[in-house]
Amino acid sequence: MLILTCPYCGITADETELAPGGEAHLKRHGPGSGDDEFHSYLFTRENPRGVHFERWRHAYGCGKWFHAARDTMTLEVFGTYKAQTTEPPKEVRAAITARHPGWSWRDFS
């Protein structure tokens, strides 16, 4: 029962208000992409023990999709941000670095 702040309406939302949407920052591969690329886009997902970027929807609130950066082990939330971006904002990266110097995740796309 996480609590995440919706970056659109500012509500500190209980998990019951939210719908999870899996890994964030996926790059869509359509016609013209290679088999491996497309397979990876559809099925291969990060499942880290630690820093992770996720998609959430404020389903029983404003209805907007947003991203959350959090630690899957400690449940620490480094920040939430709007979904209309291909990579996390600087302040979210900084918050992660403060806690996990030298952290890495797969390349953002």
Added chain:
Amino acid sequence: MSHRLADHGRLIDRSKRIGFSFNGAPLAGHPGDTLASALLANARMMVGRSFKYHRARGVVASGAEEPNALMNMGQGATFEPNQRATTTELFDGLTARSQNHWPSLDFDIGAINTHLSRFLPAGFYYKMFMYPRAFWKHVYEPFIRQSAGLGQAPRERDCDTYEHFYAFTDVLVIGGGIAGLLAAHAAAQSGAKVLVLEQTAFWGGRSPVDGGTVDGVPVEQAIEKIVGELEEMDNVTLRTRCMGAGVYDHGYVLGYERLTDHLPVAEGPRHRLWRIRAAQVITATGAIERPLSFAGNDVPGVMLASAMRDYAVNYGVAAGRRIVIATNNDDAYRTALCLKKAGLDVVRVLDARSIGGGALMEEARAEGIRIDCGRAIAKVTGGKRVRKVKICAQDGIGGALEDIDCDAVAMSGGWSPVVHLWSHCGGKLVWDEDQAHFRPDPERPPTGPDGAGFVTAAGAANGILSLDGALKDATAAGRAAAKAAGFKPRRTAAPTGDSVAEAPLEPVWLMPRAAQVSLRSKSWLDFQNDVKVSDVQLAAREGFESVEHTKRYTTLGMATDQGKLSNINGLAILSDALGQPIPATGTTTFRPPYTPISMGAIAGEARGEVFQPLRKTPMHDWHAAHGADWEPVGHWRRPYAFLRDGERVHDAVEREVKNTRQALGLLDASTLGKLLVKGPDAGRFLDMLYTNMMSTLKPGHCRYGLMCSENGFLIDDGVVARINEDTFLCHTTTGGADRIHGMMEEWLQTEWWDWQVYVANLTEQFAQVAVVGPNARKVLEKLGGMDVSAKTLPFMGWADGRIGGFDCRVYRISFSGELSFEIAVPASQGLAFWTALIAAGEEFGVMPYGTEALHIMRAEKGFIMIGDETDGTVIPQDLGLDWAISRKKDDYLGKRAQQRPHMTDPGRWKLVGLETLDGSVLPDGAYAVAPGRNANGQRNTQGRVTSTYHSPTLGRGIAMGLALKGPERMGEVLEFAGTDGKTTSARIVDPVFYDKDGEKQNV
């Protein structure tokens, strides 16, 4: 024999007597008794039988940790199994029955298992019930099912009500003992909002029983004073009979409040589930005494030393008259002194430590109690109650030195902090070598959204077992929690506790240390699941080295008590068998709830009509008044058919189909999804969502479209109408409306966020009626108001206008193959419009029809239905819908996926019509068999039935299905295997059974 003492009993009211029944026998107790104390007061030492060996079992504990005294409580609609007698407050008229025996508690057939115990070791079921394989279904499984389970399942619907309650607090204190109360007090002084939960009916926990003073005042009075002060504070909420059940992510906590379980007749909800959000949580959950592992430690009359003290002090009940005490620590001497003071005969204290204990031991010795150091219990004898104790040296194999007659045995193996709530959300433990227990590791608490700890353990739950230490620890915990929650704690001194100092304990995991096998195989670790020392040792020998594996192999720590008494002893035995230190073995995972909570509390108010909201169309009540036989479709209810007086469903469906084909039918189509897609990029957006081209659709026209997932599979279909240059109205399936709306939003927000498109779900804004049949145009022309001629409003066109005075949007689309107008009106006009059509249609033979007639008519026309012809593995190409897939478009959702080799495989099963040779109806879902068998010995298949009906129009069975290379095999006959063993022959035909050229709909 256990009995009521002449004095003592701080919690009972001796001036009143209340009646209750146990196994049908009328008994009496006092207000304030628990069921367990009342049973003991009535000399009922044996209260149940064990799970596996059906051994006689008595009350062993005095609280939530009780493994044995489980009861079937209540009768009929209030019946509930597996209730702990130790936490059940007695009330007038309580009825309890013991469990797990047949035919009676005293005489039980299953007790033969105890004599077979040597043939029923750990893992017996896994080893025994493997072969022969055929025995599993008819012999082993029925046998195991019959003997499995503790209590009985209720037979009647629960008559009680339950509720959920949301609470928000700065500091939540779980546990209302002296530590919890002090922590709450310290936190509350900062001004923080504090909620305190106590699982029992009274405050103070164990401390009034254990004694000592707080700032010079006896503990009991100190507690009264603290509670009084807390009650005066506006920022403090106190709840008794409310257990902290589980601690979850980010400070979410469940509380389980038992509101009326202690009352004979009650109004209002029985249980309340507290859904709490706390900034900080303090777990002041105390500690639980461990049993000692000696042979016969499960005989009724063997009890935890602390429990025996509780029964004497709290309820004025003695577990026996001649009592032997076995211990490895000083605390048990409190029991010795207490029982002596109550006038009971403490015949011997067996202290496993060779040098014995400290001041408390000396006090006991001064009272004239005989104390033997370095001594152990070799064996307790007696079947249904304790008769005798055989004494031996602790350092030995169990050669008996002496027999002592007695009727009760108190055992104390040291104390384990209740770390469950600390551990639920990831709090880690450290092994405390001195006290031989796991306690919370303050360096590794459960962490919240800021990455900092949000749980603090206090007092005995934190491994602080001395009174003074607990007072200091709790005060510090309260302050720290208030500070972490953003408040400024006051600097006041913690009270000083005074109690007798204790000598260190000596870990004793087996008594005697090197007990021979005959003793080990009667030394119980887990009373509820009948797991003995020898079982855990066997598991270790057989390679179950992980504590989690050993738990599942032996059942140690399973079932309703989840090993509250057995876990530490069990993993100590496992560690010893594996030759490794206890922390290397670790604990099993602590999972919520702490003790079982009722299913009713979990469900709360969500039952019956309020379980789920029901969606109703504007015409719902009319349908109900006209014989609707309801079918659930998503959250909607749609009429399956409209039954006339005395009519059977099948006959009604036949009538509705025939009438619609021959005269006039009305369908309430309001539930179909209506999504408005608007904006400069709307056409471009729909081109991505649908497989076909929508951007070329002309305003005023409709087009049937297919939607696929990114994985290529067909997920929805429907008719799209272009309203104007930048506006489309997309019809979806009834069940798909919300899902497809969500999908549109997802793509627009997360992938194509720069496209200018808005989507609105208008499903409930409009009522929609399909006016269907040869007379459809006639009834609309009679009502009048707009031109619905074929010329002005051709097939697949739409127009706005007025009919019979109603504002309408009329779509000329057909899902039945007949002349059909689907007419949308504002939802508020739906019922009036429907009744106007019914009235005007009378002369044209109008009848309403339901979803089954709809399904039959679409199948007669070979139209697919999402969910029948599709199941998440079917692509549009499988259904012969290539005509609806644009080849001009570079991209649409699913296009790339449909290019994968297995999607273009010519061997895919494809849509065909199926016609039985004998005219019968094919079984739904039946497979077409192919020659040969697969690797599992099953018959090979080459197709399956997706829709099957009796066609009233054709007077025979018709079906649609998928078949290997189906369209290339027209005229071939397939054999379909039914679940009844029979096969039905059907010929592959064109899926369009009726009006192949579409002449009827295009008039």
